[in-house]
Amino acid sequence: MTAQDTTPALRARAMASLHRAQAPHQSGAPAGKPVRRLPVQKDWPIWALVAAQIGILLGALSLWEIGARTGWIDAFFWSQPSAIAETMTVFFTTGDAWTDISFTFRSTIIGFLIGTTAGSLLGLSFWWSRNYAAVVQPYVICLESIPKLALAPLIILVFGIGLVSKVAVATALTLVVSTLTAYAGVKALDPDGEKLFYSLGASRLQVFRKLVVPFCLPWIISVLRVNIGLALTGAIVGEFIASQHGLGRAILYAGQTYDIALVWVAVLVLSTLAIVMYAAVSWVESMLRKGVRQ
């Protein structure tokens, strides 16, 4: 019954669409092929996007708070937004917030600078002698494959529980990455470029300064953002193992004393610090890129 009813209707509709498809240009798509248009996505305005993002955040926080109050979420293990906000105020007014932040910040930045600089120089130095590079390369690869964080307890033993040991862990993590990246730059150097310099009567130092270093700079710059993250990881792990200050130490201490709200506070502060440093390094990177033009 229904089939009999719909079949002519369907056919009529198909004919109509066929006419529509064929009407503007005679030799259009073959008969029966559905007319399809490019799917177009309409972009939301910025305010709508931001509103959606904030809405999700507020929604999640409210659910958490309500859940904790009604006992649906165990506030002992998960804490709750109101308690976290309270702890945050205490942490910044009467607590060690600024000491901890400054400690973690310093060890990260110093480790980042030492690791990146020394690593880049080491990587560039492989250009000077093929023999030297061949001898040293296996060691660098070994160093790369060792999980550096596994060495952290040893580093703490050697350098003590102060700032130096955190700097050392951060340096260990960043150094190898910079070395390998700078070396990759050296290996990507066009031998014809060196040929050009030597045909102009250049000395090795001139080739290094005027060709190798500027050529490898984009490589070196490209790992800055990776390295700032690694340095922060190194500093935090160092603080986990043994430290008197730092956000990592605050997280560990709060966890051990079941002060879950303080764990959240320290993690939030740490994330903020990470974002700020990442943004700063990205800015430095873009400035440097403008400077080296590649």
Place this chain on the structure above:
Amino acid sequence: MSSSAPKLCVADVSMTFKTPTGAFHALAPVTLSIPQGRFVSLIGPSGCGKSTIFNIIAGLLEPTGGRVLIDGIDATGTIGRVGYMLQKDLLLLWRTVLDNVILGMEIQHVPLRAARERALPLLHRYGLAGFEYLYPNALSGGMRQRAALLRTLLFDTDVILLDEPFGALDAQTKLKMQEWLMQLWSDFSKTVLFVTHDVEESIYLSDEVHVMGTRPGRIIATIPIPLARPRVRGSVLSGEFLAIKERCLELLHLDTTASQAVNEAA
């Protein structure tokens, strides 16, 4: 120097490379003698050792035998004696065109400001006006080649080696660049050794063409080009020009078939 002594002399230069499969004879003893101010071309199939000769003359490769003389003085294995332009323009991407062009002077410790002052008028005169402070990525292939050639010229050597400088350019640009090179050559009176695949290009530009053969690389014929200068584009269709071109092509073809015969016998 007396004008009779050749500017550049390649005396019995030979080259053998050691390879895992044994010695590879890249260059049989080759002798070339080029007077001051001449434009001389080398043509030949790929693998005939053209680039090897250039590397030896530029001091980038120590020949197995023979010597390179510039102004009659032994210059074998010394760098910085001749201007050498490779096929790739090799412009440094982080330097402006102006700072690329002065690279040779900079390496020779000419103060930067003096070098730039010397280079600027030349950039203006030879078609790079308005490009001085741009970076190489903003330039077309022809413009980049111009910059590379000016860099070679500003290096201030009497002899310049050009290794297929226009090989990667499209046909139109190539013709334009050939005219431009002729202009530069007559303005600067350099001694030029030019490598190309393009028979017509070599005849059109040169005073003398050396045809090279392979296995081992060697010069199989030297053909003087008596066409009057300045040359005009139309001359490539003249009977004289076509006769020379036919001769060159024949020599190249003979060598190809001969080496094929050797290959088949082996």
